Amino acid sequence: MRRNTNIIGIALGLTLAAATFAHAEGYAGFRGGLNLASFSGEPTPTTGTRTGFTGGIFVGFEGGGRFGFRTDMLYTMKGGTEGDASIKVDYMEAATVLTIRQPLGQTLGLRFFVGPVFVVFVNAEADNGPVDLDYGDI
Helix, strand or coil: CHHHHHHHHHHHHHHHHHHHHHHHHEEEEEEEEEEEECCCCCCCCCEEEEEEEEEEEEEEEECCCCEEEEEEEEEEEEEEEECCEEEEEEEEEEEEEEEEEEEECCCEEEEEEECCEEEEEEEEEEECCCCCCCHHHC
16 A cells, blocks of 8 residues: 555656646646446456546646647546446556647647556445455456
């Protein structure tokens, strides 16, 4: 648990550090959306999806040219169903990425994100059926 706390602390520190740059020539905001997740691999013969929420904050800055920096802190709900059981798994995700802008004319452009995503397990639950879960494997 101490390791998880350290990772979350480092990610939050990076987010706050990026906020100081965002104040000068950057941007910040909230992200939110729908997450449809399911399990795959062995031994999951028949699985369904879990509809969950993903949301959090982001801050970033532009370096004056095509390159910039952005960091996100997201809470995401994943999981699925196996038989009659519903399995819910929640994570904190911290992404620290380099942004690369590619203009496409005067008003359009593409933005590429390159960098790592750190994921910390938060919670897991199983409902409505007998399920043998080893949370260490999630």
